[in-house]
Amino acid sequence: MTAVTPVVKPVSQMQLAPGSAVTIPNVSWQEFESILQELGEHRSARVAYSQGTLEIMVPLPEHEIPKELISDFVKTLLKAMGKRYEPFGSTTFKREGTAGVEPDACFYIQNYQRMIGRRRLQADDPPPDLAIETDVTSKTTLEAYRAIGVQEVWIYESGKLNIYLLSEGIYLKSDISPNFANIQLTQIIPALVERAWQVGSFQALEEFAEAIAQTIK
Incomplete structure (x- = not known):
């Protein structure tokens, strides 16, 4: 009987087309870190990692405009409301041994002072107050956010914004954001x-900044 030797290739050699994703099960935390x-x-x-499942996703080019926008x-809204913040972009957030995730964008709002000047995340740092995803978000991704404890996640997909708030360990859909009370984000952002x-x-x-300024007044 001929022995079968498994073929091992570095993940970095995987060729993924824009808009595609690959799911790899049974990945240990040490393997995820590597x-x-x-x-x-x-x-x-x-990447997103939760409960031993790793997902690697390559966004479509048209995903970049909504992400930046x-x-x-x-940022414009926070400034108009007089709220200070620290943006952390697509930083990799982890819960040791359990989960890891990279948002499209994220913000510290309540905890902004604590994160000023932070060049590297520390083990006792809080999760961001708001994370934003502007592409297809899988169960693995949401599970990772839940495990890390991100209180508010926005998912923009196919012209629609969904707001998810963490409540007693599960995400519930909401029509409003606690960070932006009285702002109809689910209508404004798609528009x-x-x-x-x-x-x-x-x-x-510019147009929306002017409209928001009138609303806040």
Whole structure:
């Protein structure tokens, strides 16, 4: 009987087309950490890890405009409301031995002071107050956010914004954001993205900034 030798290739050699994702089961935490190091920080792929399942996703090019637009809108909105913040982009957040995830964008709002000047996350740092995803988000990704304890997650997909709030260990859909009370985000953000496709991100943000300023007054 001929022995079969498994073929092992580095994850970094995987060729994934934009918009595709691959799921790898039975990945240990140590293997996850090694894969993160192998992939490096400067890459287009994003990862999510929860309960031994690793997902590697490559966003579509058209995903970049909504990602940047919504992130810029959040900054504009926070400034208009007089709220300070620290943006942490697509930082990899982890719960040791359990979960890891990279949002499209994220913000510290309540905990912004604690994160000022932070160059590397520390073990006792809190999770971000708001995480934003602008592409297909899987069960693995949401499970990772839940395990890490992110209180608010926005998912923008197919022209619709869903707001998820963590309550007693599960995510519940909400029509409003606790961070932006009285702002109809589920209506405003899809309209903002659609407007940006028509007139460009700069003009769309200017128009919505003016409208929000009138609303807050």
